[in-house]
Amino acid sequence: MVITTAQFIKDYRTEALRWFADDLENLSALQQYQALALVVKGYAAQNWAKSKAHADATQQKQVYYFSIEFMPGRLLASNLLNLGIKDVVDAGLAKLGIESGPVYAAERDPGLGNGGLGRLASAFLDAMASTGMAGNGNGIRYRYGLFEQRFVDGYQVEVPDDWLRDGYPWETRKENRAVIVKFGGQAELVPDQGRLAVVYHDTDDVLAVPYDTAMIGYHTGTVNTMRLWSAEPTPERAHSLAETARANAITEFLYPDDSDTSGRELRLRQEYFFVSAGLQSIITHFKRTHGDIRLLPDFVAVHINDTHPAMAVLELMRLLLDEERLAWEQAWQITVATMSYTNHTLMAEALETWPLGLFQDLLPRLAQLAVEVDRRFRARYTARYGSVTVDRAAPIQNGQLHMANLAVIGSHAVNGVAKIHSELLKTSVLADLYQIFPSRFSNKTNGITPRRWVQLGDVPLATLLDDTIGATWRRSPQALLALNKYSQDPDFLRRLTAAKRVNKVRLAGIIKDTLNLxxxxxxxxxxxxxxxxxxxxxxxxxxxxxxxxxxxxxxxxxxxxxxxxxxxxxxxxxxxxxxxxxxxxxxxxxxxxxxxxxxxxxxxxxxxxxxxxxxxxxxxxxxxxxxxxxxxxxxxxxxxxxxxxxxxxxxxxxxxxxxxxxxxxxxxxxxxxxxxxxxxxxxxxxxxxxxxxxxxxxxxxxxxxxxxxxxxxxxxxxxxxxxxxxxxxxxxxxxxxxxxxxxxxxxxLWAHPEEWARLALANIAASGKFSADLTVQRYGREIWRVLPEHPV
Known part of the structure; x- marks a missing residue:
């Protein structure tokens, strides 16, 4: 977008006055950040609305990335970079006499993830928008993050991560898109016009309210949506304090302790909550824009990021069977064609399983469907592959529902996240399922966002790259290969070492401030x-x-x-x-x-x-x-x-x-x-x-x-x-x-700085291959069948 420094300053002063009834100079760094975030959110709003309208008008296929974690990090600098106005805003802050560092630092990291799983999900959302792909995140709006880690006498101490304490200006509450999620009770099958209909009794209903956050593409004009769901008591009746607390608990903490039965039940409630809410929302939107539910796989791709959202297979079947009144075979064909699954672990103990009894108590209709999926799977494949193989591949074994098996059986595509990992899935963890569904398996090596890690996180290096090979790498990371011709250039290698040292001085300061070391x-x-x-x-x-x-x-x-x-x-x-x-x-x-x-x-x-x-x-x-x-x-x-x-x-x-x-x-x-x-x-x-x-x-x-x-x-x-x-x-x-x-x-090697720098250069030059932009394009071509509008 095009905006002048003068226009930004005017907009910023107006927003600060509107929200805080005071001049910018009198605000705290936190208030200055909040006002600035609202200005930037406003700048993105038109493209956000246009992107949604364009996808609907052109019937663009939409990707919905279901993940129990997202780790977007601070969004202010990233959004400014992607909008192409960071230099303008920084110049405006300087003219106002506002130090930019404290303003950027006032933003809290959203407490929505723990590690690589959540960061990958956020990198993919950034990459989808940056390649022009209509991609949406679907997850949970945790009231508290995993935890804030402190060390007391060397021990890890966990305190609540109150990341929402001061509000989150990037999100927009969409109460008009809220849905009801049902837990517990009984799911009775009754005859209805020659088929069975489901009647629910004594369910524990929870209101799922979406909060949408813009995911802004890098210089593309595409703005996608990360939708996070918050659990609230249903509004139509009075609730006891215990009922209110039970509803609120669903989205209170990321990864609640599941070492006892009540903790495991809460985890299961969390997973079903965001899966059900997300799929209900998807189908409502689809029917509003397309009508015929049988066309769902042509316009919707639902991706299961690890096993936490794997019950999406059963929930989509429930919606197609019970709400859309399709026959089983047709509903199953649609479900498999819509779903895809990424496995993220080789640890058998990390593959989720749930006691079928717990499933039956908390999600009775899904338990019925799981039993039927299991029955039909065994009936279809036992004669061809033998009972031993099918028993190990089936979703229900020894009273446990195996979510990875369910995800593979209910998806048209399954991938690992590195070549060795994908091969080991075929030969060990999912070997029996690979024997049955070999064409479903592929590899999609993970990727990262160089925009955050180099353009924002490593400004000294980014500046050196611009000076040396031009700025093309910022849009096309493979252009970093051009660095290789400088591998024998002593001047460049010295400058590369100097850029690294600037970052080391900065980190040394953080270590001193944090640890007094x-x-x-x-x-x-x-x-x-x-x-x-x-x-x-x-x-x-x-x-x-x-x-x-x-x-x-x-x-x-x-x-x-x-x-x-x-x-x-x-x-x-x-x-x-x-x-x-x-x-x-x-x-x-x-x-x-x-x-x-x-x-x-x-x-x-x-x-x-x-x-x-x-x-x-x-x-x-x-x-x-x-x-x-x-x-x-x-x-x-x-x-x-x-x-x-x-x-x-x-x-x-x-x-x-x-x-x-x-x-x-x-x-x-x-x-x-x-x-x-x-x-x-x-x-x-x-x-x-x-x-x-x-x-x-x-x-x-x-x-x-x-x-x-x-x-x-x-x-x-x-x-x-x-x-x-x-x-x-x-x-x-x-x-x-x-x-x-x-x-x-x-x-x-450290004793030879020039050789060390030469090898550092080789790593930087080769890193473009691992850009998430390229990774999501591979997903788009080979799994989701979605082509980006702005290829990298």
Whole structure:
């Protein structure tokens, strides 16, 4: 859009006066942000309305991305960038004498996600709008986010993430689009004109109210919608306090504790709530614009992001059978043609299952449909594939409803999120379903948004790229390949190193302000930022730090290194919280030891999220992607870090393999067992033998319990038991020696700054391949059958 600085200043003053009855200069930074957000929302409103009207008028096929998490991050800077007016607004703020930094920082991260799943969903919404695709998000408007993480005596403490405390100016409440979602009661089948109709009795009804947020495309004019649902008591009757609380609880917290029956019931209520509300809304809109429900797959694609929304298969069947009165075969054909599913895990324990009894109590009609889907699946495929295969592939097994199986059976397309992950789905996790439905399976490697991670998060690098290869890369990320011709240019490599140092100085300031820890921006910044989980092996990283610590105590000199962590552990995940306590204890040990000064430091920054990532990722020299091969589905932090010039220290897991192929083998430092080697080793593996045979490893494991690391008595015992008594599930000890050797290769490379910069360049140049714009285009062509209007 075109707007002048003078027009912006006028609009901004008007909005501030309208909302706060005061001049801009008298407002707090929060109020200045809120007024600015409303101005920007107004600038996008016309295109938002036009985009919706255009999609309806041209009967453009719409994608609906169902995800229990979204992590959009702060939207102000992103929206300004995508509208093409960030420079104008920044200039206007400067003319007004308003410091832009505090205004941008006043925005809170929306508490709508936890990790890669939610960030991917948000990246896809950004990418769909930026390629002109009519794409919509469908999720939950959580009153509180996952939690705000604090460290008290090194322990993770969870406090409510009250992200809505000051309101959220980007959202628009659409009470005229509210729907009723039914729980519990009885679903009675009664004869009705030669067929069975469903009559509900004694249901617990909840009102689902949508809140819409604009998803603005990058310089395209397309503005899509993220629709999040809030649960409220139904308005037509009085409710007791208990009924009101039960309704409100559905959208109160992201991932409520499901360690008991009531928690599992709440999780199930959450999942059905946003699935039912979303599908009801989709069908209402479809019938208003198209009419014939049998054409639904021609104009609607519903994507199931992991298993949380998998009951969309059953809910769409319910709507087609009960509300639209279609026959089963026709309804099933429409459902399969409409649905698609992305699997995000290789962990069998992470594949959702629900007790059929709980399903029957809470969702009686869907339970009936699940039983019928199971019956028909078995009847159709047992003769062809045998009872053993079909029993393992069926949705209902031993009284449990398997949501991944349901999603595969009820979708026309199933994909993994990295090449190795997609192959392992076929050979292990979903092998029986692959045997039955081989044509449904494909790979769609994840992607990220360079707009946020480079254009916004790494301004020094973005400026250097513009000066060197022009600005085409901002719209077409593959244009970054042009950087390769500068790989032998000493001047460019020096400028690249200087740009990285600017980011490191900024992060060093954040570390000082947050932890009161002084670190040198000239040290190697070694980063691991991701959800805390045993398979991601933050513990292996800690063991590497302890080995370095012991080397320093023995008088050995190595390049100085600052280890930077960001991670949250699920509140009920004891082992992960023990590792957090260990990291903080090791940080205290190292940072307080005079021998380590200017040689080794550890910074664990609390409450990791999108905004903190925007500061950490551009400052990273090393990206640790060290999961046990065969456990990480894809990863996206690996892509963000390579895009800003970090060298990846990696196992051959997830998308690391494709990153290495793209950037070149020398641009990644690889170590550890391959997936095949780990699988072959497991039957004979003895962690205790590794411990006994490696004196350095022996010393480090002993440090967990011999008092060398203060204040971790119980946590040290728990971690040691996992390694030695439970035989090291994720092969930390097996990969330890090779991990150390890989780190020594990094040390040697650090001594040659120009070569390091050359490899950083190789990563940046290759990173365009992993743009989410390209990823959603592949989804559009091969799964959703939707063509973007603005190809990249």
């Amino acid at each position: 002084t670190v040198s921006p000239d040290a190697m910044f070694d980063v691991q930022v991701k959800r805390l989980h045993a398979y991601k092996r933050q513990l292996l990283h800690v063991f590497g730090i302890l080995e370095h610590y012991l080397a320093i105590k023995n008088g050995e000199k190595r390049p100085p290194r600052v280890h930077i962590f960001g991670a949250k552990a699920a509140p009920s995940y004891r082992y992960a919280k023990a590792v957090i306590r260990l990291i903080n204890a090791v940080a205290a040990l190292v940072n307080e030891d005079p021998d380590c000064q200017d040689q080794l430091a550890v910074a664990f920054l609390p409450n990791y999220g999108v905004s903190l990532a925007e500061a950490i990722i551009p400052a990273a020299d090393v990206s640790e992607q060290i999961s046990l091969a065969g456990t990480e589905a894809s990863g996206t932090s690996n892509m963000k870090l390579m895009a800003t010039g970090a060298l990846t220290l990696a196992t051959l897991d997830g998308a690391n393999i494709e990153i290495r192929d793209a950037a070149g083998k020398d641009a990644m430092v690889v170590f550890g067992l391959t997936e095949q080697e780990a699988t072959a080793m497991r039957p004979e593996y003895s962690a205790r033998e590794r411990y006994e045979q490696d004196p350095v490893l022996h010393r480090i494991v002993d440090m967990l319990t011999d008092g060398s690391i203060p204040n971790i008595e119980s946590e040290g015992k728990e971690i040691r038991a996992e390694l030695l008594d439970y035989n090291d599930t994720y092969f930390v000890l097996a990969d330890f020696a090779d991990y150390l050797a890989a780190n020594r290769r990094l040390d040697a």
